[in-house]
């Protein structure tokens with residue numbers, strides 16, 4: 399039985415089991431555990447999942463009762479991966495580059511990509527800007543257990559200024575605080591965004607004309623207003639002075655690292671002192687920079703991409719999307735910037751800045767490209783376990799209940815056939831995925847890999 403959307407009886411049955419009514423406890427036995435906190439591996443670990451939570455972790459036997467047992471002898475357990483920067487497909491049509499983007503609401507486009515995240519071991523995503531009419535109800539359905547999906551956190555529409563970066567049809571465009579305050583209040587009351595997303599980006603995309611940006615004063619107003627209501631905020635800012643101004647005016651996190659200049663020590667210290675997490679978004683250096691190289695798109699032929707993306711989606715990535723990047727000189731720009739971007743990310747890591755893996759893409763397998771790209775920047779596979787998991791929860795302000803394997807936290811768990819601390823590619827050796835205490839039936843998700851059988 400394949401999971402298909404809009405099949406009413408099946409959807410109802412799945413909704414009931416998702417809500418936990420018929421859910422069995424799960425006992426994972428004899429695993430090598432990486433709990434995601436940065437603690438060393440624990441061998442012979444037993445993990446009991448009850449309902450949607452991790453109930454108990456012990457190297458002593460735990461009685462299974464009627465729990466479903468997963469024998470993890472010779473296997474490795476980590477928290478589910480978190481992608482802290484995505485834009486879910488189905489909320490906007492057209493290209494951001496040709497200015498013809500328009501809002502749509504297309505769940506049929508979204509659902510296979512959400513299943514693809516789960517298939518790839520990604521159990522939580524943060525949508526860093528989208529059509530609110532699309533993404534907020536989708537998030538609400540995920541939270542209510544109505545759809546098979548990774549946990550969705552969402553910004554809704556991006557906050558920019560008229561004519562500014564990201565100021566498309568689905569964005570909020572701030573003018574004066576007097577005018578914008580009621581708009582922001584209405585957005586927070588209506589959408590309950592998990593984290594606001596602002597842009598402070600003077601350079602139009604692809605070395606285009608300079609554009610106006612949110613003023614420092616406006617960012618302060620917005621972050622103060624949001625913080626008083628318990629809402630975090632993140633910002634797209636690629637130049638250090640813009641990023642620094644955003645941090646000084648109260649943003650909680652950064653949606654990208656600064657990649658276009660060598661970092662000043664003072665800025666790195668500011669990020670450490672204020673504990674500002676950064677979504678890494680480095681995958682472009684392993685993909686966009688190499689688009690015109692021999693074998694530069696070989697990542698699309700790897701098993702997880704082949705399993706989760708359709709032939710048409712892969713053809714689009716190899717065709718129109720690639721052509722668009724080339725037309726806009728992105729591969730050349732990324733090639734020049736790569737050395738600096740890699741050095742910057744390593745410096746941020748060494749200084750103790752909280753890095754969380756984020757792709758700025760819409761497909762699950764890119765998280766694995768991101769982890770490889772970070773590894774190539776000099777961060778060890780062991781350190782990438784925390785960057786791929788708990789740090790994403792910190793980014794979202796949800797580290798008390800998500801992101802690591804500790805008793806009392808939500809049970810988002812991967813069982814891997816190979817050691818992710820030995821080689822970051824081993825994160826792709828996925829044996830089992832548990833989200834919210836429920837094992838995902840990877841072989842039953844309606845994905846290309848399961849249709850070929």
Ligand SMILES: [Zn+2]
Nearest residue numbers: 483485526758
């Ligand atoms: Zn983005």
